[in-house]
Amino acid sequence: MHLYGTQSVNNLGHLTIGGVDTVDLTHMYGTPLLVYDIALFKERATAFKETFAKAGIKAQVAYASKAFSSIAIYEVAKEMGLSLDVVSGGELYTAAAADFPREKIHFHGNNKSYTELQFAFDEKIGCIVVDNFLEIEMLKEISESRKEKMNVLLRVTPGVEASTHDYITTGQEDSKFGFDLKNGQADDAVLKLYNHPYITVLGMHCHIGSQIFETDAFRFAAEALMEKMIEWREKFKFICPVLNLGGGFGIRYTEEDKPLHPSAYVEEMEDVVLSMTRKHNYPMPEIWIEPGRSLVGDAGTTLYTTGSSKEVPGVRTYVAVDGGMSDNIRPALYEAKYTAATANRMLDPHADIVTIAGKCCESGDKLIEDAYIAEPAEGDIIAVFCTGAYTYSMASNYNRLPKPAIVFCENGQHQLVVRRETYEDIIRLDIPLQRTEQEISS
Incomplete structure (x- = not known):
């Protein structure tokens, strides 16, 4: 399997990102959980900037933030001296909340x-x-x-x-x-x-x-x-x-x-x-x-917990996880391909071929077909790699599923930057019907 950025495997056989054990992250923050390798984001940003600098060309490298927008990632982009590409009033509002330099914002x-x-x-x-x-x-x-x-x-x-x-x-x-x-x-x-x-x-x-x-x-x-x-x-x-x-x-x-x-x-x-x-x-x-994608895409990894499984003899084995098209629509939208690993058993042979299915009520809610993982067991942590771009930004509450939490990892430290939605968040904008006393009594 291919590991990205600062990803590694520790002596427990667990996947680590930014020096942080991903299994520990799931215990603290739950799943689904989107984890960003911030050192990799910074490395990519530096590479783009330095290429222009070496050629002596005046340039601006603007983070195309539709790939992933949040106050925290805008703050990292500001720290790296990037400009910012926004495409809506909502993204501009987020940039203002992050106090991003206004003169470096492109709408x-x-x-x-x-x-x-x-x-x-x-x-x-x-x-x-x-x-x-x-x-x-x-x-x-x-x-x-x-x-x-x-x-x-x-x-x-x-x-x-x-x-x-x-x-x-x-x-x-x-x-x-x-x-x-x-x-x-x-x-x-x-x-x-x-x-x-x-x-x-x-x-x-x-x-x-x-x-x-x-x-x-x-x-x-x-x-x-x-x-x-x-x-x-x-x-x-x-x-x-x-x-x-x-x-x-x-x-x-x-x-x-x-x-x-x-x-x-x-x-x-x-x-x-x-x-x-x-x-x-x-x-x-x-x-x-x-x-955009080239800064955050492979810096992001989504962690899921496995639940039920189903074998269709001679066809495939389905392994269901606690997320799916609600937090990553790309496979269903345009047949995007991903790779995965069993994050809590990285040293076990990844020889089982399964279809990783989501929990949404859609037959097309399949994150990966023909994924190679360790022999699946209920409660395993599945890491789906390169989910940093166009996943959270395109996430929905389909089936009224809450959106996942997001954590940044770097140099052995981790920080929650987007909290997990709650059921209360799901109904926050709902307005009950206004009924008269007569309607209620009848």
Whole structure:
């Protein structure tokens, strides 16, 4: 089995994360439990930043926090000198609660509301990534009525189709996101904004998809945006000081995945931009990127307790755990693959092939098919690896299941950063029917 970051096995045969025994964590916090290896998050953040620094390129590395949002992870991102990518008023509110530096917050989204845009002005954030023409008109109205300035990037679709799942491909022309780079929409957008008295266009943004392993797609996207920036200089006498090339860098979920080191993606982008700026005598833009999954994905591990099991002779053996699609929808949503281990018996042979099933009332609630674990027994702790991205942020209360607790581990220490939901939390927003005395008596 492949262990990640600071994961190890102690003399009790237990999985440890950040020097902390995961079995002890389950005794203290219960299961399901999402555990983050914070040292691995920091290592990845440092790798992205250092690659730009070594090349002498001015850059911002923004944590794409839709992967996992909480006050605590925003505080770690702030500590590491990262910027922050938010996509809703809720994420911006969380960032404000974490006292994240407002000038380093970038607000994304394809359908920001007027209220959300006002909130961004209230907080005086660093940049809004504009996605459509309605948003342009709302930004004009808000900035002019307030007489307040705002920096923006224009999100464009460069026509690059990355090799990834259809649900997480976003850079192709047929996308709900951004202005098309080839049909004139991007040109129209920049003309509407770049001479505005309160709105400063910093440049362009693209995001071509998620869980991408090859670098060609990133090179093509960088070339497409640089060509358009050079064209805008000629047509409009406008030079973009910022080029945001998004994220989407892949991680290893299973042994079949072959991710590159974070520096490899950055170096390819750097190469394209440096080459084209030199060739066309174009001022070197500040490069922004937005890693999310590649910072938190394999830093997260979910711990479950096994319960019932069922053998279907000649077909499969089901082993049920106390979570499932309510805390990790990805396998059911787009057939995401994971690996697992028996955290309380790591030294036992992991030779039994089982299907790890969740407890939700859905036949499709299967976390892993063909998982190799130690011979299962009731009460075992199952660790599902690489669950740090798009699990808690996409979790639900389906079947009225409470969301799990979250713990950060580092240097032998652990800290609860999100408490487990209670049944009281589940009904907190419910309002009973208001009945008259006559209705009650009848």
